[in-house]
Amino acid sequence: MVEFTINDKQISVENGTTILNAARMNGIKIPNLCFDKRLRPYGGCRLCVVEVEGMPRLFAACSTPAAPGWAVKTDTPKLRKVRQTVIELLLVHHPLDCPVCDKAGECDLQDLAYEYGKPEGRFIRHRKEAPPDVRGPLIELTSNRCILCGKCVRICSEHQGRGALGLIGRGFPTVVQPAFGEILECDYCGQCVDVCPTGALLSKPFKFKARAWFLEEKETICPFCGCGCTLTLGVREGKILRSRGKEDVGRNKGNLCGRGRFGFDFIYSDTRLKTPLIKKDGAFVPATWDEALEYISGELKKIINTNGRESIGAIGSHRCTNEDNFMLRKFMLNVIGSNNMDSSASFGYAKVQKALDAAFGLKTHSINMDSPLDKDLILVLESDISITHPVFGLNILQAKRNGSQVIVADCRETKLTRHSSKHLKMKEGTSTAFLNGIMKVVLDRELCDRAAVSNITGFPGFEQGLEDYTPAKVSLITGIPEEDIISAAEAIANARNRMISFTLGV
Amino acid sequence: MSRLTTDDLLKIKQKYKEEFTLREGGYRTKVTVHMGTCGIAAGAREVMDALMDEIAKNSIQNILVASSGCAGLCGREPIATVEETGGETIKYCDLNAEKMRKIVTEHFIEGKPLLDYALPPWSDMPFFNLQELRVLRNIGLMDPENIEEYIARDGYQAAAKALIHMTPEEIINVVKSSGLRGRGGAGFPTGLKWEFASKVQSDVKFMLCNGDEGDPGAFMDRSVMEADPHSVIEGMIIGAKAIGSHNGYIYVRAEYPLAVKRLQMAIDKAVEAGLLGENILGTGFDFGLEIYLGAGAFVCGEETALMRSIEGKRGMPRPRPPFPAHKGLWDKPSVLNNVETLAQISPVILKGADWYRSLGTEKSSGTKVFALTGTIKNVGLVEVPMGIPLRTIIHDVGGGIKKRGKFKAVQLGGPSGGCVPEHLLDTPVTYEDIVATGAIVGSGGMVVMDDNTCMVGMAKFFLEFTADESCGKCPPCRVGTRILLDILTDIAEGRGKEEDVVTLEDLSRDIIATSLCGLGQTAPNPVLTTIKYFRDEYESHIKHGWCKAGVCRDLCSFRIDEKLCTGCGACLRGCPSKAIVGEKKQPHKIIQELCVHCRSCYEACKFRSIKIMPAGYEGDLSELAEPAGAESSTKKGEA
Ligand SMILES: Cc1cc2nc3c(=O)[nH]c(=O)nc-3n(C[C@H](O)[C@H](O)[C@H](O)COP(=O)(O)O)c2cc1C
Ligand code: SF4
Ligand code: SF4
Numbered sequence A: 001m002v003e004f005t006i007n008d009k010q011i012s013v014e015n016g017t018t019i020l021n022a023a024r025m026n027g028i029k030i031p032n033l034c035f036d037k038r039l040r041p042y043g044g045c046r047l048c049v050v051e052v053e054g055m056p057r058l059f060a061a062c063s064t065p066a067a068p069g070w071a072v073k074t075d076t077p078k079l080r081k082v083r084q085t086v087i088e089l090l091l092v093h094h095p096l097d098c099p100v101c102d103k104a105g106e107c108d109l110q111d112l113a114y115e116y117g118k119p120e121g122r123f124i125r126h127r128k129e130a131p132p133d134v135r136g137p138l139i140e141l142t143s144n145r146c147i148l149c150g151k152c153v154r155i156c157s158e159h160q161g162r163g164a165l166g167l168i169g170r171g172f173p174t175v176v177q178p179a180f181g182e183i184l185e186c187d188y189c190g191q192c193v194d195v196c197p198t199g200a201l202l203s204k205p206f207k208f209k210a211r212a213w214f215l216e217e218k219e220t221i222c223p224f225c226g227c228g229c230t231l232t233l234g235v236r237e238g239k240i241l242r243s244r245g246k247e248d249v250g251r252n253k254g255n256l257c258g259r260g261r262f263g264f265d266f267i268y269s270d271t272r273l274k275t276p277l278i279k280k281d282g283a284f285v286p287a288t289w290d291e292a293l294e295y296i297s298g299e300l301k302k303i304i305n306t307n308g309r310e311s312i313g314a315i316g317s318h319r320c321t322n323e324d325n326f327m328l329r330k331f332m333l334n335v336i337g338s339n340n341m342d343s344s345a346s347f348g349y350a351k352v353q354k355a356l357d358a359a360f361g362l363k364t365h366s367i368n369m370d371s372p373l374d375k376d377l378i379l380v381l382e383s384d385i386s387i388t389h390p391v392f393g394l395n396i397l398q399a400k401r402n403g404s405q406v407i408v409a410d411c412r413e414t415k416l417t418r419h420s421s422k423h424l425k426m427k428e429g430t431s432t433a434f435l436n437g438i439m440k441v442v443l444d445r446e447l448c449d450r451a452a453v454s455n456i457t458g459f460p461g462f463e464q465g466l467e468d469y470t471p472a473k474v475s476l477i478t479g480i481p482e483e484d485i486i487s488a489a490e491a492i493a494n495a496r497n498r499m500i501s502f503t504l505g506v
Numbered sequence B: 001m002s003r004l005t006t007d008d009l010l011k012i013k014q015k016y017k018e019e020f021t022l023r024e025g026g027y028r029t030k031v032t033v034h035m036g037t038c039g040i041a042a043g044a045r046e047v048m049d050a051l052m053d054e055i056a057k058n059s060i061q062n063i064l065v066a067s068s069g070c071a072g073l074c075g076r077e078p079i080a081t082v083e084e085t086g087g088e089t090i091k092y093c094d095l096n097a098e099k100m101r102k103i104v105t106e107h108f109i110e111g112k113p114l115l116d117y118a119l120p121p122w123s124d125m126p127f128f129n130l131q132e133l134r135v136l137r138n139i140g141l142m143d144p145e146n147i148e149e150y151i152a153r154d155g156y157q158a159a160a161k162a163l164i165h166m167t168p169e170e171i172i173n174v175v176k177s178s179g180l181r182g183r184g185g186a187g188f189p190t191g192l193k194w195e196f197a198s199k200v201q202s203d204v205k206f207m208l209c210n211g212d213e214g215d216p217g218a219f220m221d222r223s224v225m226e227a228d229p230h231s232v233i234e235g236m237i238i239g240a241k242a243i244g245s246h247n248g249y250i251y252v253r254a255e256y257p258l259a260v261k262r263l264q265m266a267i268d269k270a271v272e273a274g275l276l277g278e279n280i281l282g283t284g285f286d287f288g289l290e291i292y293l294g295a296g297a298f299v300c301g302e303e304t305a306l307m308r309s310i311e312g313k314r315g316m317p318r319p320r321p322p323f324p325a326h327k328g329l330w331d332k333p334s335v336l337n338n339v340e341t342l343a344q345i346s347p348v349i350l351k352g353a354d355w356y357r358s359l360g361t362e363k364s365s366g367t368k369v370f371a372l373t374g375t376i377k378n379v380g381l382v383e384v385p386m387g388i389p390l391r392t393i394i395h396d397v398g399g400g401i402k403k404r405g406k407f408k409a410v411q412l413g414g415p416s417g418g419c420v421p422e423h424l425l426d427t428p429v430t431y432e433d434i435v436a437t438g439a440i441v442g443s444g445g446m447v448v449m450d451d452n453t454c455m456v457g458m459a460k461f462f463l464e465f466t467a468d469e470s471c472g473k474c475p476p477c478r479v480g481t482r483i484l485l486d487i488l489t490d491i492a493e494g495r496g497k498e499e500d501v502v503t504l505e506d507l508s509r510d511i512i513a514t515s516l517c518g519l520g521q522t523a524p525n526p527v528l529t530t531i532k533y534f535r536d537e538y539e540s541h542i543k544h545g546w547c548k549a550g551v552c553r554d555l556c557s558f559r560i561d562e563k564l565c566t567g568c569g570a571c572l573r574g575c576p577s578k579a580i581v582g583e584k585k586q587p588h589k590i591i592q593e594l595c596v597h598c599r600s601c602y603e604a605c606k607f608r609s610i611k612i613m614p615a616g617y618e619g620d621l622s623e624l625a626e627p628a629g630a631e632s633s634t635k636k637g638e639a
């Protein structure tokens, strides 16, 4: 632990904690424009400089670990002076077009200029004169507003694993650009839009829709996949105008994928059903909710009375939240009194669920989003998790960055295979043989505690079942070279802890 | 060549000693043509061709011809060194093919040395006798493309000693107690740097060499890489052993093709001889070395940016910590040393720390190589003991100012450094003393300026460089240097405002305080030092529209003082735009509308009767002797 003070407040943090993180944990604000918790310290914007008593130099709080006994000051006349200069310099090339910028009102640059800026800049030359890039379908890039904090570039390459944006040129003319200046072609996750501290990257669908201060923010859960990310919706006069992630909010901790961020427009589709429909004389006719509920309960009662409770079934959906599905279940059991329930997920996960039940007796397996983060080794089986469960996929990428081994067995080239420590190119649908092969190697080479596993009921039969799955045979089935199967098995068995990750269709 | 053992090293040395004692080898004369980049640019190849041609034509038998790197006196290239049995060594300079042919006939055939073409004897020239060659010990004395010649000059003896007889701790201790400090600019103690990295546990570590040399006007490292590449490699092997590294890179800018070629050749030869690669000298120690070509951005010389660049990423500095000793190249512990630093390692190991400390001062021990350029007589590389006064380097080693100019200032440390004026010339060259003047020792660029230099223009020149080379990561440097440059340009072009000097100083200090890396932290130094020592020049530009050096074209006019003019006509003959009129023996006159401010008349007039006046000045020349007399009406714009 390191004991030191910030603005005379006694603080104690773990070794290696940066001054900025220590301050954040203690509710002390240090201005910055290039920091993001998810990214490596960048030290680019120079606004987080702080003074340490007895040291002539200033230190960038974001990248300087606190040292024992330091007396850190975050707000002194000297610091105000240099921060003022830095902001003044940033505003040299900023167009100051806040009246027509969607970011106004929630713009970090604006806020800091308000706090530190001078009413009059000494340096007025050199505006950048790059035309805004409005070619992409969802994201607009107005380079003139960019302060080159590099957050978009880093969130995209470091965190999103994509690298669609880059810094081009050097010195004053440096700009952020998609590769080769082409139209932005990427995951369209919009993470870059969220992290941009200025109006340089903005959402195109939201353009000129509302001033930030007129938006009401409401939190909800994204309907698109099982990750269950929290969306922060911007609502004005009852209409949803945008959706974004907010730092530390929800299981997604601010991350969102393109579907969650941009995919809500269907709710305003002309072809969307906006009222219940009741079929009358062979045709669906719009009805009110009261009518519909009354109709449904009437019909249900009728059926119960004539055919019994068991004749009613319900189908839930993985598009609904757990809470919704839980309510459905409760309704069926307690109100209707029927156990006939299914879900649209039967086509996918239900089989997995059955297998897990049969093998391990696991009936529910609510997934911990953070589970990849503390694993030494992650084996991904024939799953394009970055597409099916993008935000969970981000945690696999993050685990890799933190030093975990990621082995991906897949016939495709996916984002995960590109970031993996080892891509085992296997023939489609051969995961079972592959897993059997791994287990055989582990057992044959005594890479596990044989005594312990032998006690599991049915173990001898299980082992016998593996008889045929020699590396040579498995290699023939899966197309993975023998030595790769063996080394994967060794890596898996030797890891301190491990997880196997897969989604639909395995 | 087969793999060598330590015995072989000694045998090669012995063999060369015998062969190259001229008489025993059967040669009477050895001619070395110096073929560094400077020599080749000046025409050394033609000189060499002429020499070979004459030797063949006259079927001369007993002359040994060799090529070698830079002889140090780049301003006098092409140079050839002639050694004769029993005779004195003669260095012919300013050669061309024709002179070489004449030398062959008169000197080699007729036995009459052509002293007109030769430099004065070595011992009589302060340029040579004040120098102490440690880094440059082999330069110009051997063929850099021949590993045996390096071995003959004690090459790889130090590596053998370090690998066979020394533990990493012992190596580090010798380097530490030698007091050797990094020559790449920051002057960080080399032994300490190695110690940090050696203490970090890791199976992979990197030993790196910085051959980026981005300072305009610096060419020390290039000369060493071209003329003595093995000394760098040997230093790296010893460093690798000290820190426990088995992989290394030499980062060289692609604009140094000859250095790259010689280094690559040296690496290949060393690998062949078992001096690099696996099981070096049979000691079981492995060290593989590769060259990485840099694209020539100044900031890529900064250590963290250099490592990103080798990783194939954008060469942009990143904050420290983590320090490279913990997380450097590919996040592995790494040590980066400058070329000149590494070239000194083998003598330190062979001769010991006390020998190294015998020159220099307590805190700045040893010698430093400087690239002496500007308006100085002896342009070239000089290696002097640290602690000697700047004055000695400039006036004695450098031979003083060229032509009739007067010393004004010397710029130390290139764009990161500052200028030192006349009254501080007795400052000893040590890291601490130079920093106290506002300049830095830096990597060793030393640009001497005479009174024809405008200090505003000088600051502007360096800011043009840094503003252009800023990587763009942090606002103080990216935008701040640009603003400094704008203001300097305004001053130089007559748009200066009274408050500009204050703004320059204030902004400079904020840039220094807040920039992320050394580039931004030092970029304002040329501005601050020129203001500190030559504030009157800034004021004269701003208040009187007068660049007294006659450099800022918009802020000067050339006038002939009729009282001094003898009417010799020298100015008239030299004027390219026919702006000068006058009868012979009568005072001449410059037609201001035609004058293009090329300065040729100013240089041509032997009587110093051409005066530099504010732009559009029409008054009496004598009235302006004091700047106070230059009343406003002469400001550009109104003129
Ligand atoms: C902008 C910048 C440019 C630099 N360029 C060079 C260079 O060209 N060559 C060099 O050796 N060091 C250069 N340095 C210094 C290196 O960062 C580093 O300190 C040095 O290579 C370490 O070697 P040394 O300890 O042997 O001096 C530069 C530093 C900065 C900030
Ligand atoms: S939308 Fe996502 S993938 Fe596309 S550039 Fe932005 S961060 Fe990168
Ligand atoms: S576009 Fe935004 S996030 Fe990207 S560098 Fe510019 S200011 Fe930063």
Ligand code: SF4
Pocket (backbone or CB within 6 Å): B299, B316, B317, B469, B470, B471, B472, B473, B474, B475, B477, B478, B515, B516, B517, B518, B519, B520, B521
């Ligand atoms: S000081 Fe200049 S060169 Fe260094 S990181 Fe900042 S912008 Fe880049």
